[in-house]
Amino acid sequence: MSATFLGTPAFPTAARAALADTQLRRNLAHATGTIRAKRAAVVGEVDEWERLRLAGAALKDRTLRHLDTYLVQLEESLTRAGATVHWARDAAEANRIVVDIARVHGTDEVVKVKSMATAEIGLNEALEAAGIHAWETDLAELIVQLGEDLPSHILVPAIHRNRSEVREIFLREMGRHGKAAPRDLTDTPAELAAAARAHLREKFLRAKVAVSGANFAVAETGTLAVVESEGNGRMCLTLPEVLVSVVGIEKLVPTWADLDVFLQLLPRSSTGERMNPYTSMWTGVTPGDGPQEVHVVLLDNGRTDVLADEVGRQALRCIRCSACLNVCPVYERTGGHSYGSVYPGPIGAILTPMLRGVGHDTQLDSLPYASSLCGACFEVCPVRIDIPEVLVHLRTKVVDAHRGEPKVQNLAMKAASWALSDARRTAAAEKVSGAVGRVLRGTKRRAPGGRGVLGALPGPAAAWSDARDVPVPAPESFRAWWARTDGGRRGNGGAK
Amino acid sequence: MTVGLLVTCMNDALFPDTGRAVVTLLRRLGVEVDFPAAQTCCGQPMVNTGYLDEAVPLLRRHLEAFAGYEAVVVPSGSCAGSVRHQHRLVAERSGDPGLVRAVEQAAPVYELSEYLVDVLGVVDVGAYFPHRVTYHPTCHSLRMLGVGDRPTRLLQAVRGLRLVELPAATECCGFGGTFAVKNSETSIAMGADKARHVRESGAEVLVAGDNSCLTHIGGLLSRERSGVRVMHLAEVLAATEPVIEEAPREADRTSAGSAALTAGGAR
Numbered sequence: 001m002s003a004t005f006l007g008t009p010a011f012p013t014a015a016r017a018a019l020a021d022t023q024l025r026r027n028l029a030h031a032t033g034t035i036r037a038k039r040a041a042v043v044g045e046v047d048e049w050e051r052l053r054l055a056g057a058a059l060k061d062r063t064l065r066h067l068d069t070y071l072v073q074l075e076e077s078l079t080r081a082g083a084t085v086h087w088a089r090d091a092a093e094a095n096r097i098v099v100d101i102a103r104v105h106g107t108d109e110v111v112k113v114k115s116m117a118t119a120e121i122g123l124n125e126a127l128e129a130a131g132i133h134a135w136e137t138d139l140a141e142l143i144v145q146l147g148e149d150l151p152s153h154i155l156v157p158a159i160h161r162n163r164s165e166v167r168e169i170f171l172r173e174m175g176r177h178g179k180a181a182p183r184d185l186t187d188t189p190a191e192l193a194a195a196a197r198a199h200l201r202e203k204f205l206r207a208k209v210a211v212s213g214a215n216f217a218v219a220e221t222g223t224l225a226v227v228e229s230e231g232n233g234r235m236c237l238t239l240p241e242v243l244v245s246v247v248g249i250e251k252l253v254p255t256w257a258d259l260d261v262f263l264q265l266l267p268r269s270s271t272g273e274r275m276n277p278y279t280s281m282w283t284g285v286t287p288g289d290g291p292q293e294v295h296v297v298l299l300d301n302g303r304t305d306v307l308a309d310e311v312g313r314q315a316l317r318c319i320r321c322s323a324c325l326n327v328c329p330v331y332e333r334t335g336g337h338s339y340g341s342v343y344p345g346p347i348g349a350i351l352t353p354m355l356r357g358v359g360h361d362t363q364l365d366s367l368p369y370a371s372s373l374c375g376a377c378f379e380v381c382p383v384r385i386d387i388p389e390v391l392v393h394l395r396t397k398v399v400d401a402h403r404g405e406p407k408v409q410n411l412a413m414k415a416a417s418w419a420l421s422d423a424r425r426t427a428a429a430e431k432v433s434g435a436v437g438r439v440l441r442g443t444k445r446r447a448p449g450g451r452g453v454l455g456a457l458p459g460p461a462a463a464w465s466d467a468r469d470v471p472v473p474a475p476e477s478f479r480a481w482w483a484r485t486d487g488g489r490r491g492n493g494g495a496k
Numbered sequence: 497m498t499v500g501l502l503v504t505c506m507n508d509a510l511f512p513d514t515g516r517a518v519v520t521l522l523r524r525l526g527v528e529v530d531f532p533a534a535q536t537c538c539g540q541p542m543v544n545t546g547y548l549d550e551a552v553p554l555l556r557r558h559l560e561a562f563a564g565y566e567a568v569v570v571p572s573g574s575c576a577g578s579v580r581h582q583h584r585l586v587a588e589r590s591g592d593p594g595l596v597r598a599v600e601q602a603a604p605v606y607e608l609s610e611y612l613v614d615v616l617g618v619v620d621v622g623a624y625f626p627h628r629v630t631y632h633p634t635c636h637s638l639r640m641l642g643v644g645d646r647p648t649r650l651l652q653a654v655r656g657l658r659l660v661e662l663p664a665a666t667e668c669c670g671f672g673g674t675f676a677v678k679n680s681e682t683s684i685a686m687g688a689d690k691a692r693h694v695r696e697s698g699a700e701v702l703v704a705g706d707n708s709c710l711t712h713i714g715g716l717l718s719r720e721r722s723g724v725r726v727m728h729l730a731e732v733l734a735a736t737e738p739v740i741e742e743a744p745r746e747a748d749r750t751s752a753g754s755a756a757l758t759a760g761g762a763r
């Protein structure tokens with residue numbers, strides 16, 4: 001069972017297919033609309049929300065500024081608490097560390113708590129290649145895994161599926177990987193959840209090794225925290241003998257007290273709940289209670305490169321709440337797969353190209369353009385990541401990486417810059433458009449209100465005009481009118 | 497007080513009526529308006545597509561054109577946002593400290609509704625527009641500038657105008673500058689939903705503060721033969737009641753009944 005995003009085409013092409021998928025459009029519109037309303041309601045209850053956001057952003061910024069200090073402090077705290085700390089520069093190193101730990105314990109399976117970091121490094125595929133099954137235990141991740149599908153959302157990876165599809169996947173696949181679903185399974189949510197529960201319980205009780213990520217890592221105490229809704233995380237974090245947690249180095253908070261801010265920001269922003277059902281925290285090994293062998297893999301995998309980018313580094317504040325996905329009008333229509341990345345939506349459009357490098361891959365370079373810059377993402381971000389600012393910043397990097405190449409867009413922008421950097425040249429261009437306007441003034445097609453418009457046009461103009469009428473240029477520009485009438489003070493001041 | 501009108505490149509070439517409406521409106525409110533002829537474009541299309549170097553000469557032109565004005569008024573939320581939030585970025589890119597200083601010292605730029613409500617302190621601009629209108633808050637005026645309810649307060653004070661609610665008003669229309677062509681399928685999908693909401697509102701006229709977004713939504717509404725037109729906020733606010741001229745005394749009663757209507761600015 002391995003599905004990867006490799007081979008996803010550039011965003012506009014991938015989006016075209018998604019836009020035509022009627023069921024996907026319906027599922028996404030319904031799901032994002034519901035969660036959006038829930039978030040708005042519970043955020044609206046908090047008078048100090050803006051101050052909380054500012055505090056969250058400031059805490060993360062301070063942590064990132066002194067990341068070198070806090071990381072060493074975290075390592076010391078973890079080691080003191082009986083955990084083993086591993087450092088991984090990239091995905092390959094991290095995967096090797098986890099595979100080796102599983103091998104030492106002679107197991108051919110691990111249970112997993114939903115984790116973006118392990119999805120980012122392709123851990124399941126690496127374990128599979130080593131003959132070790134990685135069982136996802138989050139309900140939505142289970143749906144994705146059983147369906148040999150890809151996650152399409154950070155928080156609700158199976159958001160693109162509805163319950164009828166989930167039922168079909170459970171009936172078809174569960175028996176092949178463990179306890180089968182009841183033959184008379186219906187698509188009621190309670191029955192689907194019960195089938196997943198029975199299927200997963202077997203695995204929880206059997207597995208010797210669990211793999212998790214962490215939402216937060218407290219430097220002063222060495223405490224890791226996982227925030228979840230289903231209790232599968234609590235099972236994974238407490239039942240197996242060995243626990244391996246893969247943690248991005250930006251997940252740090254300096255002190256226990258800092259969690260106060262983030263545990264208020266995260267649930268309201270992500271699931272639209274005042275508090276999430278399960279918050280599990282563990283500090284190394286507690287004799288006689290929970291896993292007796294605890295490993296923490298601190299993962300870089302491009303994060304220090306992001307940190308070096310003065311504008312882009314704010315993306316490392318991200319606490320993976322996915323509020324930006326839920327409000328994004330682009331995401332709502334194209335879904336997560338179009339982004340070709342484990343991090344979809346607005347945050348994915350900035351984080352993925354920065355983690356993997358800008359300017360060398362058409363698909364990655366298409367992501368910063370997958371936004372209308374409407375700013376809804378920034379408005380809801382609990383740690384105030386100015387996503388539109390970073391998108392524009394990354395577009396600049398994409399353009400700079402291809403300067404001097406004879407691309408149509410490069411030439412068009414050069415020409416526009418030339419025409420618009422001198423008012424006489426601009427006026428000359430407007431004379432041409434005015435002449436076109438006079439010729440086309442008699443066009444039969446009229447927009448509501450009476451202005452002449454053109455319908456579908458051939459060639460490159462089709463991108464605009466195959467669905468949108470084009471207004472006929474004004475016969476006289478504003479500039480020409482002003483000059484002719486002295487700003488309306490001469491003659492009758494009317495338009496030509 | 498004389499303000500400089502930043503008409504925007506798009507209004508200049510495609511929507512001069514909007515520029516004329518701003519002039520009519522501000523003069524009616526006692527403001528002297530000047531159009532610095534050296535202006536071209538604020539550079540937003542370049543910046544938002546990633547072409548910072550190409551925006552540098554446009555920024556120089558903009559600063560030269562508006563040097564010496566106490567205030568600049570622009571009938572566009574996104575161009576106002578570009579001047580306020582992107583010009584510094586472009587200046588820094590140029591590596592010219594003089595340009596950075598010039599951006600810092602430039603006159604304040606006001607989006608039209610900000611200028612009317614905040615600077616002039618008027619809400620009732622004396623307009624008359626007897627139509628059923630809905631208002632789309634464009635993203636940059638709503639979220640980048642934070643114009644809030646200024647445009648709707650202005651519209652509510654227009655005599656004869658009935659303002660109806662636009663469902664899902666704050667959602668982006670999908671224009672997004674070059675996004676509209678680089679990701680045209682997604683842009684159209686977003687615009688189709690916006691156009692549907694406009695039609696659901698039951699309005700005759702869709703009003704917004706940005707002709708760029710209106711070209712996109714209006715293009716869709718036009719293609720659908722929706723019977724809903726789009727108009728810039730400035731044009732609605734410039735419209736006044738037709739003056740019914742007194743019939744000449746020697747004329748008979750019937751010709752007085754067909755009094756000439758003078759167009760009050762509405763197209």
